[in-house]
Amino acid sequence: MSDIEIAQQATMKPIIGLAEEKLGIPAEHLDPYGHYKAKVSLEYLNSLTDQEDGKLILVTAISPTPAGEGKTTTTVGLGDAMNRLGKKTIMCLREPSLGPCFGMKGGAAGGGYAQVVPMEDINLHFTGDFHAIGVAHNLLSAMIDNHINHGNELGIDSRRITWKRVVDMNDRALRKITVGQGGPANGYLREDGYDIVVASEIMAILCLATSHADLKERLGRIVVAYKADRVTPIYARDLNAHGAMAALLKEAIKPNLVQTLENNIAIIHGGPFANIAHGCNTVTATKTALKLADYAITEAGFGADLGAEKFLDIKCRMSGLKPSAVVLVATVRALKFHGGVAREDLNNENLEALQKGFANLERHLHNVTVNYGLPCVVSINHFTFDSEAEIALLQEKCAALGVKCVVAKHWAEGGAGAEELAREVLDIVDHREPDFNYVYDADLPLWDKIETISTKLYGAAGITASPKVKTEINALQEKYGHFPICMAKTQMSFSTDPTAKGAPSGHTIEIREVRLANGAGFIVAIAGDMMTMPGLPKVPAAERIDISDDGVITGLF
Incomplete structure (x- = not known):
């Protein structure tokens, strides 16, 4: 079965009862979005301040390939496995962006029997957080041009406006645009452009803010333009925009609760990309999980050089979070791709290419264990085409580096397939003290x-x-x-x-x-050539997505 077919056959429990049963959250502190999604009130989260924190586990990966790695799938599978072992565990994930859902990557709710549900809702609109971020961002854009149109009291140099517009879709045609066409009634003519919502500074702010007050203060600090002297900044607060923007984000700042296929709680909140933004879910979500559970598992986007680096050097530095262990996800197929094997040949055994591609995993391991001082376990996300010789080679090479390499079969078996991985992670977290350090000092230029x-x-x-x-x-x-x-x-x-x-x-x-x-x-x-507004591929995933006459969505993955 496909991922969406597996998800549609799931036996979900009403989230209000499940949250109270698993985490003890009273119903009055949950705002339901239907039966299976809910937001947690900030008042309740503030009441947890004095509770002891659990242990934090970071899931990251090798450099991504078209062969796939399965970081979210591993996060979910590991969380389910730890709950199976009697360890109170919450998973913290990022919200999917509609751009990749309809583009090349697909959704971001896990896969196989290691998913969060309701899968279609999570991948399509969810609780409206991205919409709120986009509207708040574009409100500020509109207020900038409106201020200039009505006399420009602040002296904004229209050539030095740094604030673009955003949309949550891959649309390369919007990277460079002209606004204000059509004469004086439509404002002043100037060049502008669009970024994707996940690259918006407001997305980053939402993910790093710790309260309504912090959110509003951060929004007010946004630099939107400069005066003609090129050095005097214009802030969002100068336009009196930050109050309305914060109001639009009133609900979006609250973490979202969903469940896995095995009815364990996951928090999905925030969704910046790690290749163009800081790639982590919200500080609020992670800290909430640490208060409500003994273990919190969170993911950081793309490879460890991007997502994990920003998680550690930005998110942890700003929030005081400290992971106890790192899970580095890889697949045999992806490592063979790094070793030069064409995508269509990845299912064939190739020890030479695997050995060559291992260099990618080795550097990520070095970065995690040496540059950051964190204990690490390698999780091989299992495919049926992986040969015993290939698995043995990977485990041998990891052992030579002093790191355990575990085969995990959560995609096919759910939490039961990741129990060995869970035991290894628990052994590290419960018995080893990390020597965590940042890769650079704050006072470095x-x-x-x-x-x-x-x-x-x-x-x-x-x-x-x-x-x-x-x-x-x-x-x-x-x-x-x-x-x-x-x-x-x-x-x-x-x-x-x-x-x-x-x-x-x-x-x-x-x-x-x-x-x-x-x-x-x-x-x-x-x-390099990195774009903050992606484009759609030649054959976008949108061409495969459909809905039946009775409302069943197909083609999501």
């Missing part, structure tokens, strides 16, 4: 932070930028030099070339653009 990420984690020889970009970095250094870096880079490679597989070394990372995300509290460094 911005240029040096970018270079440290590039050389230490990507294996680059160094970084480069045009004189214009270097000047912009130097200007940001004066006021924002303490900010962490959010790298925007292709997820497919350690380099900026998506075709460079394995573990390329000695390359140069070109920083094409830098953006200030003052409300979020970081600097975005865009490397």
Whole structure:
């Protein structure tokens, strides 16, 4: 059966009763969205402040390939397995974006028998959080142009507006646009553009904010433009926009509760991409899980060089979170792809290619265990085509590096297929103390932070930028030099070339653009040809998605 067919056959329990049964959350603190989705009130979350935190487990992966890795699937399967072993565990996931759902990647609710449900709802609109973020973002866009149209009292230089518009869809035609056409009644003519909602600074703010007050203050700090002197910033609060924006996000800031196929609680909240944003679910969701359970399992987007790096250097640095262990997900198929095997040949045994592709996993392991000082276990997301010789080779090579490599079969068997992985993770979490450290110091100059990420984690020889970009970095250094870096880079490679597989070394990372995300509290460094508005593939997933006459959705995956 397909993922959606498995999900549609699930026996779900009403979320209100399940949340009270599993976590003790009183019904009056849950806002139901139908029978199987609910938001938790911030008042209830604030009442948990004095409770002891559980242990935090981070799930990350090797550099992604078209063969698939299964990070979300592993997060769900591991959580179900730990609950099967009697360990009170909550999974924290990101919300899917409609862009990839209708594009190439598909949904983000797990797969096989390790899914969160209701799958169709989660992948399509969910509780409206992304809609609220998009509307709040575009309200600010509209207020900028409206202010200029009505006299421009703030002296905004229309050539130096840094705030784009957003839409939650892959639409390359919107990357560069012109607004204000049609004469004076429609405002002033100027160039503009769209990013995808997940790249919005408001998405990042929502994911990092800890309260309504913090949210509103961060929204007010957003720099939207500069005056003609090129140095005086215009903030969202100067336009009196932040109050209305916060009002639009009143419900979106509340975490969403759903369940797995095995009726265990998962929190899905926030959804920035790790290749163009910081790639983590909300701080509120993660901290809630730590208060409500003995173990919280969270994922970070794409490979460990992107999602895990930002989870550790941005999210953990800002929130005080500290993971106790890391699960690094890989597949035999993906590692053979990194070893040079064509996609159509990945089901055939190829030990030579596997050995070559292992370099990708090895570098991610080094980054996690050496650069961050975190204990790690490798989880091989099992495919039926994996040969015993291939599995044995992977386990042997991981053992030589002092790391346990576990085969997990949660896709086919649910939580039962990940019990060995769960036992290994619990052994690490309960008996080893991590020596966690960030990969760069907060007081390091911005240029040096970018270079440290590039050389230490990507294996680059160094970084480069045009004189214009270097000047912009130097200007940001004066006021924002303490900010962490959010790298925007292709997820497919350690380099900026998506075709460079394995573990390329000695390359140069070109920083094409830098953006200030003052409300979020970081600097975005865009490397290579990375776009903050993706495009659809030649044959988008949207062509396969349909709905029957009786309302059954098909084609989602």
